[in-house]
Amino acid sequence: MSTADLFGSDAANPSDGSDASPHHGVASRAAALREQLHHHGHQYYVLDAPTIPDAEYDRLFKELQALEAAHSELITPDSPTLRVGGGVLDKFPSVRHVVPMLSIRTETDTEATGAENFDTRIRKELGLSDSDAPVDYVAELKFDGLAISLRYESGILVQAATRGDGENGEVVTENIRTIEQIPLKLMGALTAPSVLEVRGEVYMTRAGFEALNERQRERIAAGEKGEKTFVNPRNAAAGAVRQLDSKIAAQRPLSFFAYGLGDITPAEEGGPTFSTHFDLLMTLKQWGFPVAEQTACVQGAAGLVDFHQRMGQARDALPYDIDGVVYKVNSLAAQRQLGFVTREPRWAVAHKYPAQEQLTTVLAIEVQVGRTGKLTPVAKLAPVFVGGVTVTNATLHNETEARRKDVRVGDTVVVRRAGDVIPEVVSVITEKRLYEAQIFTMPHTCPVCGSAAVREEGEADYRCTGGLFCSAQRKQAILHFAHRRAVEIEDLGDKLVEQLVDAGVVNTLPDVYRLSFDALASLDRMAEKSANNVLASIEKSKQTTLPRFVFGLGIRHVGESTAKALAHHFGTMDAIMDATVDQLLQVADVGPIVALSLRTFFDQPHNREVVAQLRACGVTWTEGEPTAGASLPLAGQTFVLTGTLPTLSRDQAKDMLETLGAKVAGSVSKKTHCVVAGAEAGSKLDKAQELGIKVLDEAGLLALVAAHTNTTTETSKAAE
Ligand code: IVH
Numbered sequence: 001m002s003t004a005d006l007f008g009s010d011a012a013n014p015s016d017g018s019d020a021s022p023h024h025g026v027a028s029r030a031a032a033l034r035e036q037l038h039h040h041g042h043q044y045y046v047l048d049a050p051t052i053p054d055a056e057y058d059r060l061f062k063e064l065q066a067l068e069a070a071h072s073e074l075i076t077p078d079s080p081t082l083r084v085g086g087g088v089l090d091k092f093p094s095v096r097h098v099v100p101m102l103s104i105r106t107e108t109d110t111e112a113t114g115a116e117n118f119d120t121r122i123r124k125e126l127g128l129s130d131s132d133a134p135v136d137y138v139a140e141l142k143f144d145g146l147a148i149s150l151r152y153e154s155g156i157l158v159q160a161a162t163r164g165d166g167e168n169g170e171v172v173t174e175n176i177r178t179i180e181q182i183p184l185k186l187m188g189a190l191t192a193p194s195v196l197e198v199r200g201e202v203y204m205t206r207a208g209f210e211a212l213n214e215r216q217r218e219r220i221a222a223g224e225k226g227e228k229t230f231v232n233p234r235n236a237a238a239g240a241v242r243q244l245d246s247k248i249a250a251q252r253p254l255s256f257f258a259y260g261l262g263d264i265t266p267a268e269e270g271g272p273t274f275s276t277h278f279d280l281l282m283t284l285k286q287w288g289f290p291v292a293e294q295t296a297c298v299q300g301a302a303g304l305v306d307f308h309q310r311m312g313q314a315r316d317a318l319p320y321d322i323d324g325v326v327y328k329v330n331s332l333a334a335q336r337q338l339g340f341v342t343r344e345p346r347w348a349v350a351h352k353y354p355a356q357e358q359l360t361t362v363l364a365i366e367v368q369v370g371r372t373g374k375l376t377p378v379a380k381l382a383p384v385f386v387g388g389v390t391v392t393n394a395t396l397h398n399e400t401e402a403r404r405k406d407v408r409v410g411d412t413v414v415v416r417r418a419g420d421v422i423p424e425v426v427s428v429i430t431e432k433r434l435y436e437a438q439i440f441t442m443p444h445t446c447p448v449c450g451s452a453a454v455r456e457e458g459e460a461d462y463r464c465t466g467g468l469f470c471s472a473q474r475k476q477a478i479l480h481f482a483h484r485r486a487v488e489i490e491d492l493g494d495k496l497v498e499q500l501v502d503a504g505v506v507n508t509l510p511d512v513y514r515l516s517f518d519a520l521a522s523l524d525r526m527a528e529k530s531a532n533n534v535l536a537s538i539e540k541s542k543q544t545t546l547p548r549f550v551f552g553l554g555i556r557h558v559g560e561s562t563a564k565a566l567a568h569h570f571g572t573m574d575a576i577m578d579a580t581v582d583q584l585l586q587v588a589d590v591g592p593i594v595a596l597s598l599r600t601f602f603d604q605p606h607n608r609e610v611v612a613q614l615r616a617c618g619v620t621w622t623e624g625e626p627t628a629g630a631s632l633p634l635a636g637q638t639f640v641l642t643g644t645l646p647t648l649s650r651d652q653a654k655d656m657l658e659t660l661g662a663k664v665a666g667s668v669s670k671k672t673h674c675v676v677a678g679a680e681a682g683s684k685l686d687k688a689q690e691l692g693i694k695v696l697d698e699a700g701l702l703a704l705v706a707a708h709t710n711t712t713t714e715t716s717k718a719a720e
Pocket of ligand 1: 102103104105140141142143144146147148200201251259260326345348350
């Protein structure tokens with residue numbers, strides 16, 4: 001039975017003007033309201049460009065609801081009021097797909113090979129030789145949701161079905177009608193074919209998923225039976241689509257992207273024809289379907305590789321999950337020629353990215369102490385391969401977060417690692433909780449040194465009050481000082497610092513410079529050669545810069561850019577240490593919190609002693625003239641670095657430019673003053689040339705720096 005039958009035989013053709021019923025005026029008002037609601041809903045949900053206020057939309061919607069309540073015969077299958085859901089089913093009817101819903105072959109290979117394998121196969125099948133032009137493809141995102149088929153008859157949505165086993169699916173029309181992005185009636189000027197089956201993906205945004213899980217957690221906490229949280233947006237979307245109560249489905253934040261076609265009225269019966277897949281997608285867009293804006297026409301393997309790479313980078317910033325990209329041969333004639341192998345088309349392939357989420361179990365919850373004493377609860381996990389690495393720890397951020405997610409020892413959890421972001425626990429699979437372990441609470445003493453741990457008002461974090469008495473803070477302070485962006489002691493890693501502090505050999509920063517070969521060589525698993533490497537990298541770190549040194553001290557709220565600003569402003573270490581709060585506030589970048597933190601730090605004799613001892617140990621840097629008040633020579637200019645310079649590292653070049661007041665940006669625009677290009681400079685150099693921006697090589701950069709540098713080199717002073 002088609003859904004149209006539910007509404008009477010005229011229902012699919014609601015406003016044909018021949019209505020002789022006594023409600024003629026009411027019927028035409030209802031039809032007008034439906035049209036307006038279709039139009040404004042599309043503007044809002046698909047185009048993201050509403051043209052009327054929400055309140056006006058709500059008013060129109062309520063007016064239509066009221067009309068339909070008074071005249072139920074006016075309800076049509078495309079009425080926007082059906083989006084709120086209605087009926088409750090016992091089970092979903094099954095339907096046979098007129099055109100089977102196939103799956104696609106998957107390539108999980110690296111960027112280049114995955115795309116090249118596909119292109120090579122296609123060229124071979126199409127009988128193309130090397131001298132033939134590259135094949136045209138459409139590259140799409142592979143949305144991580146569930147496939148849905150939408151059947152329109154005479155332009156009205158009459159049936160929505162899941163993929164099922166590909167041959168038979170479940171009819172979920174009522175639930176699908178609740179998705180605002182899916183047109184209930186084809187839009188635009190193009191005539192609707194008598195049959196059109198659109199295929200695409202129903203998905204949930206990450207924000208929608210988070211909000212849903214938050215509501216679910218509240219329900220569980222309130223003791224509502226049968227409620228659970230969802231593992232990921234896909235799982236939540238699938239749950240919503242298969243919800244027997246469509247009113248509940250209506251409350252779940254579902255979205256849709258169209259990517260293909262199923263059944264359609266044949267051309268000989270007046271159906272539309274398309275020559276390319278892209279053509280088809282653009283027509284679907286005109287009919288009112290959302291098509292992802294990233295969808296691109298590309299050429300050959302190189303175009304596919306580029307798309308795969310670009311989307312891999314864009315992936316984390318998308319509001320929804322993708323698990324890869326899909327390549328499709330653009331020409332429909334070529335698609336027909338290529339045909340199918342068993343259950344997969346030869347003309348399409350999915351090229352996957354590494355999964356960013358996995359399930360694992362929580363073995364323990366530990367509390368780690370950071371450099372500034374911050375206590376962070378960390379879930380110790382059964383090792384799991386996610387986002388390209390094996391993860392054994394995931395942060396729970398702080399007590400509030402840990403309790404909000406209610407992570408407990410023994411729980412099965414979803415771990416996410418996206419890009420370079422540190423792994424985190426997304427959610428707990430509550431149904432898999434085998435036993436009720438204790439709810440997590442933050443200790444009120446430092447787990448490392450036993451000092452009191454306090455949470456200041458208005459702060460989310462507990463902090464250990466032990467300062468450098470706490471060995472955890474000492475270790476972190478040393479690692480911070482040795483960091484690549486601070487004074488950089490290359491061979492002083494966390495394992496070694498751990499050993500040195502635990503053995504009592506290193507307690508303060510200057511102790512690092514007093515390390516002897518014997519002390520190092522006596523450590524466990526320390527070969528002679530490594531001991532010498534460590535000493536060499538310590539020696540090398542003695543020649544540093546003022547901004548790196550200031551940053552390395554690990555003063556709370558003083559990050560890299562503040563350290564640079566302080567160094568530029570005051571010129572010397574002594575001037576920074578002696579600056580009053582008022583003087584500090586003169587520095588661009590420094591507000592009251594930072595100024596106070598600096599003053600508090602340097603008011604403590606032991607911190608001044610550390611600086612003095614480091615100097616006495618031979619740590620030295622070039623000091624400059626204070627530039628307070630005066631502006632730096634390259635102030636207001638933006639530079640972009642690209643390619644590999646022959647001798648300078650990227651960081652060194654950046655430091656030099658920033659010291660002179662320049663800004664170093666990541667991309668070239670009209671606002672860029674100069675591009676410094678090295679070997680294998682790519683698109684940034686092209687763009688600079690296109691825009692007529694000045695380009696320097698390393699020699700040019702060094703000349704520029706020399707021309708503007710007017711500093712006096714002071715050797716380090718012995719302890720004052
Ligand atoms: S095309 C015959 N395009 O991936 C080709 N599928 O096995 C049919 N998917 O579950 C699929 N994004 O739901 C296609 N842009 C996209 C897609 C996509 C996600 C899903 C699809 C199916 C699986 C393919």
